[in-house]
Amino acid sequence: MRKGGWLPLLFGYTDSTRDPRVHHPDDPALKTYEQVMPGFVEAVEMRLEESWPWRAHLIAKGYDVPPYPDIFRPAGERPDDPALYRAEDSDTAFLTDRLLADLAARPRGWFAHLTYIRPHPPLVAPAPYNRMIDPATVPEPDRPLDKAAARAQHPFVDVWLDAKTFASNVEGFPDLPETEDNIAMLRSIYLGLAKEVDDHLGRILRFLKDSELYDETLLILTADHAEMLGDHHGWGKMTWHDAAFATPLIIRDPDRPASHGIAWDHPTESVDVTPTILDLLGLDIPDTMDGRSLRPFLDGRPPADWRDHSYSELDYGDPITPTLWQNRLGLDCDRANLAVLRGPRFTLVHFNGGLPPLLFDAEGAGEARNLADDPAHAAVLLDMTRRLIDHRMTHSEGLFSRTMATPDGIRRARAG
Numbered sequence: 304m305r306k307g308g309w310l311p312l313l314f315g316y317t318d319s320t321r322d323p324r325v326h327h328p329d330d331p332a333l334k335t336y337e338q339v340m341p342g343f344v345e346a347v348e349m350r351l352e353e354s355w356p357w358r359a360h361l362i363a364k365g366y367d368v369p370p371y372p373d374i375f376r377p378a379g380e381r382p383d384d385p386a387l388y389r390a391e392d393s394d395t396a397f398l399t400d401r402l403l404a405d406l407a408a409r410p411r412g413w414f415a416h417l418t419y420i421r422p423h424p425p426l427v428a429p430a431p432y433n434r435m436i437d438p439a440t441v442p443e444p445d446r447p448l449d450k451a452a453a454r455a456q457h458p459f460v461d462v463w464l465d466a467k468t469f470a471s472n473v474e475g476f477p478d479l480p481e482t483e484d485n486i487a488m489l490r491s492i493y494l495g496l497a498k499e500v501d502d503h504l505g506r507i508l509r510f511l512k513d514s515e516l517y518d519e520t521l522l523i524l525t526a527d528h529a530e531m532l533g534d535h536h537g538w539g540k541m542t543w544h545d546a547a548f549a550t551p552l553i554i555r556d557p558d559r560p561a562s563h564g565i566a567w568d569h570p571t572e573s574v575d576v577t578p579t580i581l582d583l584l585g586l587d588i589p590d591t592m593d594g595r596s597l598r599p600f601l602d603g604r605p606p607a608d609w610r611d612h613s614y615s616e617l618d619y620g621d622p623i624t625p626t627l628w629q630n631r632l633g634l635d636c637d638r639a640n641l642a643v644l645r646g647p648r649f650t651l652v653h654f655n656g657g658l659p660p661l662l663f664d665a666e667g668a669g670e671a672r673n674l675a676d677d678p679a680h681a682a683v684l685l686d687m688t689r690r691l692i693d694h695r696m697t698h699s700e701g702l703f704s705r706t707m708a709t710p711d712g713i714r715r716a717r718a719g
Contacts, residue, residue, distance in 0.1 A: 333708040347401045349394065351420050357397045364392055375425040376474040377433075383488050385430040390499070393429045395421050399503040403510050411516075419503075422496030424530070424539070425474045432495040438487035441494065444533030445546070447671035453536050456673060458632055458658055459543075459619075459641070460535075466627045467539035486533050493532060521583060522555040525576060535670065541619055543643050543652045543661070544670060548615050552576075554601060556583060562601040569605060570613040570645065571597060593698045614694050615643040623707045623714055632656065644691045651687035662687065 337350040347356055352371045361368045366388060368374060377384040390396060402417055427433070446453075454461040469481040472489055479485060504524075511517040527550070531537040534546045541547075552571055555563060574594030581588050582596035599606050619628045620639025629639050638656035650670075652661035662675040662684050674680040706715050 333713055334710055336708050338708070346405055347398070349398050349418065349420065351423065354394065356401075357394055360397055361388055361392060366392070372425055372474050375427045377427050382426070382473040382476055382479065382485070383433050383492055385433045386427045388429055390429040390432065393499065395419055395496075395499050395503050399506055402507065406510065406514075411519075417507075419500050421500050422493050422530075424472045426472050426489055426492045426496070427474065428492055428495045428499065432499045433492060434495070435498055436491040436494040438484070438491040441487050441490045443483075444486065444490075444536075446534065446536055447669070448535070450536045457661060459628065459654060460537075462628045462631050463542055464536055467537065467541060469533075469538055472538055490532050493530065518557045520557065521580070522553075523576065523580070524551060524553040525573070526550040527573070541617065543615075543617060543641055545645075545650075548613075548643070548645075554579070554597065556601050558583075559601045561603060565603070567600050567605065569600070569609055570611070572613055572615075612644055612646040612690065612694075614691075615645070617641050617643070621707065623709060632658070642691060642695070644687055644694065646687065646690075649683055649687055651684070651691060653688065653691055660684070660688075 335350070335352065337352060339345060348354065349357060358368050358374070369376075375386070378387045379385070386393065398417065398419065402415060406413065406415065428435075448456065450464070454464060469486070469489075470477050470479040473479065473492075508517065511520055528540045529547050529549055531539060531542060531544065531546050535542075535544055537544070539547075550573075572594060574592065575597055576594070578588045578592050578594045579597040582598045583601075588596065595606075595609075618640045619626055620634065620636035621629070622636040625636070626639065628634060629636065632639075634656045641652055641654045644651045644653070648665050650661075650663045650665070652663075654660065660675045661673050662677075662680060663670050663672070664674055664680075667674075675684055706713060
């Protein structure tokens with residue numbers, strides 16, 4: 304971002320003066336959760352469920368391209384058979400190719416926000432990534448409780464284990480049994496997809512170095528969520544477990560070489576990324592932003608008043624079509640949500656709708672034992688609850704929990 308710039312997350316640029324859609328009276332014309340907000344112009348559209356430019360690319364290459372989700376069905380009789388497209392034509396390769404082609408012609412001063420879909424399910428990888436990782440070498444999932452005990456831990460968990468099934472992680476195998484061998488196979492495909500992303504990130508870094516932009520470019524690598532991959536017997540991301548919320552954050556500022564290779568264990572949140580970029584570019588940080596700039600860490604001077612906890616939310620409701628949680632737990636969309644406060648030792652999971660809280664001790668049994676009903680931890684529960692309320696009051700704002708982007712446009716549920 305000075306003379307060059309790259310952020311691995313949506314590839315595009317903002318230019319509100321040239322795009323008439325920004326001021327269109329029908330904005331925002333959202334018909335899927337994958338669309339970008341008005342004011343952000345995509346250089347190339349890449350979605351999980353649509354991805355028309357990529358589909359056009361595959362058709363031009365001679366592929367028979369089925370609609371989503373069959374486009375991500377393995378071309379064979381096994382889940383770890385290769386995708387229908389070659390590695391050089393994958394969604395990851397296509398987006399990287401388009402980025403590099405664009406940057407080769409774009410003058411310095413660009414900003415790229417590059418979003419890789421992978422290693423997101425449906426789990427399918429082109430050869431050789433589909434079997435690059437030996438399932439025998441993949442660690443087993445973390446399952447401190449058996450499945451029955453995990454279900455009994457909380458009503459939310461009992462529904463969660465039914466909401467995202469094992470077989471739903473791969474297309475075309477609805478009856479795939481959840482055996483230990485199959486679990487290891489799906490985990491290995493996931494890691495193969497991660498390796499594919501790593502390889503293409505390497506291509507981008509090589510381009511920056513060959514173009515003499517590497518030491519003029521601010522690099523930020525992060526993600527929106529992780530995957531359970533069988534941990535605690537669950538799949539997907541719709542849970543409060545640490546495994547779904549732990550995401551990478553790597554920042555390389557060429558103006559701060561002393562920070563290169565330094566790791567900090569302070570809690571950060573996704574809301575810190577944008578303030579950090581603005582601060583490093585010398586731009587004002589809007590006072591409406593909840594996050595804080597991470598620049599002090601890059602300067603080697605973490606703030607004395609830095610937060611000692613992280614805050615997360617999960618909305619598992621739908622204002623239009625009630626979710627499995629809403630139906631089985633008797634919740635409306637306004638109450639189908641939870642908040643997680645993770646401190647240096649204790650984690651509080653607070654549920655809306657009258658569901659009981661969860662309290663975990665990282666120095667004890669961790670997420671295997673709920674201490675919320677333990678009288679010996681009543682003071683801890685009260686303290687964590689107060690901290691949670693303080694956070695909500697500090698960052699209170701209107702939520703969009705009653706709004707849904709649908710194929711027919713924006714729809715809202717009535718209050719009450």
